[in-house]
Amino acid sequence: SRKFAVIGLGMFGASLARSLYERDNDVLAVDISKDIAQKMQDFCTRAVVADATDRDTLAELGLPDMDVVIIGLGAPLDTSILTTLYLKQMGVKEIWAKAVSDEHATILKILGANRVIHPEKEMAEKLAATLSTPLMMDQLEVADGYSIIEITCPPSFVEKTIMDLQLRNKYEVLLVAVKKPGEDTPIMLPTPDYVLRSGDVMVLMGSEKSLEDIFGKG
Amino acid sequence: SRKFAVIGLGMFGASLARSLYERDNDVLAVDISKDIAQKMQDFCTRAVVADATDRDTLAELGLPDMDVVIIGLGAPLDTSILTTLYLKQMGVKEIWAKAVSDEHATILKILGANRVIHPEKEMAEKLAATLSTPLMMDQLEVADGYSIIEITCPPSFVEKTIMDLQLRNKYEVLLVAVKKPGEDTPIMLPTPDYVLRSGDVMVLMGSEKSLEDIFGKG
Numbered sequence: 001s002r003k004f005a006v007i008g009l010g011m012f013g014a015s016l017a018r019s020l021y022e023r024d025n026d027v028l029a030v031d032i033s034k035d036i037a038q039k040m041q042d043f044c045t046r047a048v049v050a051d052a053t054d055r056d057t058l059a060e061l062g063l064p065d066m067d068v069v070i071i072g073l074g075a076p077l078d079t080s081i082l083t084t085l086y087l088k089q090m091g092v093k094e095i096w097a098k099a100v101s102d103e104h105a106t107i108l109k110i111l112g113a114n115r116v117i118h119p120e121k122e123m124a125e126k127l128a129a130t131l132s133t134p135l136m137m138d139q140l141e142v143a144d145g146y147s148i149i150e151i152t153c154p155p156s157f158v159e160k161t162i163m164d165l166q167l168r169n170k171y172e173v174l175l176v177a178v179k180k181p182g183e184d185t186p187i188m189l190p191t192p193d194y195v196l197r198s199g200d201v202m203v204l205m206g207s208e209k210s211l212e213d214i215f216g217k218g
Numbered sequence: 219s220r221k222f223a224v225i226g227l228g229m230f231g232a233s234l235a236r237s238l239y240e241r242d243n244d245v246l247a248v249d250i251s252k253d254i255a256q257k258m259q260d261f262c263t264r265a266v267v268a269d270a271t272d273r274d275t276l277a278e279l280g281l282p283d284m285d286v287v288i289i290g291l292g293a294p295l296d297t298s299i300l301t302t303l304y305l306k307q308m309g310v311k312e313i314w315a316k317a318v319s320d321e322h323a324t325i326l327k328i329l330g331a332n333r334v335i336h337p338e339k340e341m342a343e344k345l346a347a348t349l350s351t352p353l354m355m356d357q358l359e360v361a362d363g364y365s366i367i368e369i370t371c372p373p374s375f376v377e378k379t380i381m382d383l384q385l386r387n388k389y390e391v392l393l394v395a396v397k398k399p400g401e402d403t404p405i406m407l408p409t410p411d412y413v414l415r416s417g418d419v420m421v422l423m424g425s426e427k428s429l430e431d432i433f434g435k436g
């Protein structure tokens with residue numbers, strides 16, 4: 001298990017602290033509001049009331065021992081900006097910070113945030129990919145231009161075999177797995193004679209160009 | 219290309235409208251603020267100034283023809299709640315709505331939202347998984363308890379072959395691809411004698427239990 005501190009327990013920070021704690025990590029949760037810190041008590045290792053822009057208070061929290069310190073502060077921008085500076089100066093190993101705009105993200109990175117998170121924007125971009133490919137359920141980018149996608153079997157593929165569809169020869173797309181409705185265990189690397197059925201979820205790997213050629217952008 | 223409407227152009231709605239438009243979809247962007255609608259003009263097919271809680275105005279926008287209508291409205295809750303009701307009543311095929319809390323999400327679903335999105339919470343849960351597995355870079359859930367993960371080659375695996383590691387025999391984990399630093403094209407289904415190098419990104423598929431056994435929760 002790893003050690004984390006989450007500073008600023010808004011929707012993002014509070015959800016993150018809880019999820020990390022549920023995964024058996026050590027979580028220190030910090031907020032300026034007594035109410036909010038109190039609500040967090042059962043969902044983290046330790047909840048502390050503190051003003052993150054107060055350097056002395058911050059110094060007492062043992063933050064350099066943490067694997068990652070995540071800043072979940074929102075507006076005004078100067079709170080997260082100051083906190084990032086202080087964390088960098090006290091030698092915190094890894095700093096992640098929530099940004100509310102592109103400019104804010106740039107500033108945080110320059111001051112030392114190793115990763116900047118923009119929940120609304122990142123979720124929107126992820127969803128745009130899913131919405132644009134109607135049958136697509138999820139996607140993982142392997143490399144620039146290469147993805148693994150999870151897609152419901154299109155009507156035109158039902159009752160065909162991988163061999164019929166020539167996925168590998170014609171498109172260089174690999175059918176990595178098939179998840180059948182009602183079956184818990186996916187079929188890993190189905191053989192070329194596997195017959196696709198309606199409702200099958202296909203997990204495919206290939207270049208985004210090939211995947212688009214096959215399934216289209218919708 | 220598909221047809222979308224995004225109602226409410228906050229950070230989430232605006233990013234979504236732009237991303238969808240960049241992917242060559244038809245995007246109608248709607249906001250009550252003239253300024254915001256105007257800023258959107260070059261980044262969507264059409265930007266309209268409208269109050270989404272005004273049923274008559276909403277009826278003139280051709281929303282039932284859309285593939286999906288996405289509500290990006292924030293607080294107060296009644297705005298998105300009313301809009302969801304109206305969209306359902308006018309027969310919009312698919313309604314996605316941004317929620318600001320679990321209760322809000324429940325209400326929207328009952329009223330007819332096909333999918334509810336909670337950006338801060340969903341990003342937080344995704345990041346908690348990545349943070350808990352230190353070398354992990356991304357994850358795609360294939361089925362309940364089965365995932366594809368993207369993970370940096372751990373030091374203990376460097377200079378070993380897949381055969382040495384017995385991934386398939388011992389753990390039933392499949393090495394689906396390797397992305398080498400500096401090489402654009404990933405190696406799909408490396409052969410058992412492939413030697414792992416420092417910096418290699420491994421894409422593995424298997425049960426979450428096996429993946430945890432191998433890589434640990436950190």
Ligand SMILES: Nc1ncnc2c1ncn2[C@@H]1O[C@H](COP(=O)(O)OP(=O)(O)OP(=O)(O)O)[C@@H](O)[C@H]1O
Binds near residue numbers: 036050052053072079
């Ligand atoms: N100086 C500070 N020190 C510590 N905590 C602070 C400080 N200022 C604000 N906070 C806390 O940070 C939390 C997040 O702030 P806020 O709600 O403004 O952000 P937000 O952008 O709305 O967050 P989210 O989108 O995650 O809900 C609040 O719980 C607030 O009490």
Ligand SMILES: Nc1ncnc2c1ncn2[C@@H]1O[C@H](COP(=O)(O)OP(=O)(O)OP(=O)(O)O)[C@@H](O)[C@H]1O
Binds near residue numbers: 226227293297
């Ligand atoms: N009745 C309405 N009809 C249309 N648009 C509206 C209405 N009420 C508010 N909006 C618009 O919805 C947008 C999003 O609202 P708001 O900024 O409150 O949400 P938010 O939760 O902060 O969003 P985000 O987190 O995505 O930034 C604003 O641009 C606002 O002008």
